[in-house]
Amino acid sequence: MTRRAKKATSPRKGRVGATLASPSLQGRAQDIALIDHLIERIDQGGSTLVISGEPGIGKSALLDVARHRASERGFSVLSMTGVLAEVHLPFAALEQALRPLMKGAEGLVPRQRSALLAAFGMHDDAGPPDIFLVALATLSLLSERATREPLLLVADDAQWLDQATFEVLAFVSRRLSSDPIVLVVAMRDDFKSSLGDASTLRLRLSGLDQADAERLLDANAPGLPAELRSRFLREASGNPLALVELPRGERAAGDAPWLPLTDRLERAFSSRSSDLPHIALLLLFVTAENDGTSLHEILSAAEAVLGERVGIAAIAPAVAAKLIEINGTEVRFRHPLVRSAMHQAADPATRQRIHAALAAVIHDQLDRQLWHRAAATIGPDDELAGEYDLMAARALRRGAVAMAIEVLESAARLSSTAKARGDRMLRAAELAADLGQPELMERLLRQADIDETNQLRWSGSPGAVRSASPRRSTIPRRFSH
Structure with missing residues (x-):
């Protein structure tokens, strides 16, 4: 599909220096330059960039740069994020990205519109939706929006996208060359499924070199004792998230042996929650066990566990500790590893009570309610x-x-x-x-x-x-x- 978009606006002066000043992007100048190139050449056609790397290596930070750059140049920006709890729900992530465009579904050809609405549970169709028609409908919506302004589509944690969404994304990624659309996808490098074709740009992020790692650590934790600083640098092995988060963990660990990297990061996140009030910690446990992001569900389930009223102020310490973020009525962890850490920190009896409470407060989604009932059940039923x-x-x-x-x-x-x-x-x-x-x-x-x-x-x-x-x-x- 060939579409003509409005001319992108000129970038603001000084934006590169401002972004690179962020310590969390230390050592990523060349990677940012690649993103800039894709956005600035949008009048020559669309493209796909797949960013891969280990957990904490900086994939999400680069996606944030892409969103910022695109917004400055007048792009529409759409996003989806893979969520482990929703990996079994067909088209869940696709609905997240296309929600702002669904008014345009009325202009789709009937079969495409019917398939897309059925995929999102908005149409009572007798059979499963045709994934090819859903993919065509998705491409049509994206292309139509791109006639008005160029478009950036961002997919984070693609290893946790539901399979149906991943297949649609793969279909779209191979058909962007004639549309002013940039697709940027981030996934872990141990993810087996591929996306795109021979023309797809691929960027594998590696750890920071010694000089950049030292600058990042010193910016986030100045004044560390020399021995502890050396140990953090050695154990982080250039992983930006580890360099940022390990110093925020329990420094009194002293000479205790470190765990493998992922476990070590989970340990750092857990230690940051150790000083939280009891109710704030319980709310983190509920957030970790919940398969949704509703703040109302989380507060209601916590009330059921505690047997007392829980207000939104109770979760503020967890926000202040930068473990979670609240966006309107939704609660999300700053990183999936925080969820893992909270799950491991909660004892089995607490997790069981939380699942029972979630099953009791979820009324309008039968499958989710049943899942929590099963998680709270010991023995046959x-x-x-x-x-x-x-x-x-x-x-x-x-x-x-x-x-x-x-x-x-x-x-x-x-x-x-x-x-x-x-x-x-x-x-x-x-x-x-x-x-x-x-x-x-x-x-x-x-x-x-x-x-x-x-x-x-x-x-x-x-x-x-x-x-x-x-x-x-x-x-x-x-x-x-």
Whole structure:
């Protein structure tokens, strides 16, 4: 699609120096110059940049630079962020990015509009949405907006995007050359899925060199004892997040052995929460266990756990400690590692009470409520397992086969009899076969406790399973409810 956009406005003078002055961007001048180049040449066509690297290496900081640069030049800026808790929800991240453009959906051709609305749960469609039509609708909306002003689309934590959104993003990334659209994607470098094609620009961020690491550490923690400073530099290995966060942690650790990097960062985040008031700490635990970002849900669940009124002021110490951010009615952690740290810091009994409270305060989203009920349940619960069967059926109707498998596994764990557990695992195994995932299918079959001689055989073609056992005939092709 060839679109013509308004001429971008000239950048403000001095913006490079102002941005590079930020200590969190120490040593990233060349990476910022690449982003500048893509934005400044927008009148020559669109492009895709994939930024990868280890956790804490500075991917999100560069995305912030891209947003700032694009906004200065008159771009529209759209964003999506992968969330681990939503990775099983089809099109969840795509809806986040396209929400500002949905008024333009009325101008889409009918089949594209119907597919997009069905994908976002805004249209009662009998079958799963056609992902190709959803991708076409997405590209049409982006291109239409780009006729008015150039567009920047940012995707952070792409390793946690739901699969449907990732496929749409991959489709769009290969079709931007004739539109004034820049797509910038950040993902962890151990993520196996690729995005884009041979023309896609790829930037892998490495750790800071010694001089830049020293400047970043000294800017954030001046006056460190020489021995402690050397230890932070050595253990951080050039990771900017570690250089910024480790000094904010518990310095009294002294000669205690450091953990591997990710665990070490989680330890730093946890230590920053150690001086918080009890209620603020509980609110962090609730935020970590919640699969949503609603401030109202978090406060209500905390009230249910504590048995007393909790006001918004109670969460202020956690904001002041720079562990979380509040944007309107939403609460988000400053980094996914903070969530991990809070989850690990909470004892199992506390986590169980929190999940029970969340299940009680969530009323309008049945699947989320059931998930929290299961997380709060110890031992079998056949009634809840039956509810999970229905959840799996709903997932299949939306085309979310991977989610249905995950739900059936949970239902199996909630089953009180070996037969019920085995039947649910077999149904999950069949779906894994339909997805063309033989390794997953074999794992599910092993959990189903089938004798090796009676195991289902992988037929060699995705979506097909055959059996050497008469028991195969008892496995339904699709859920009966």
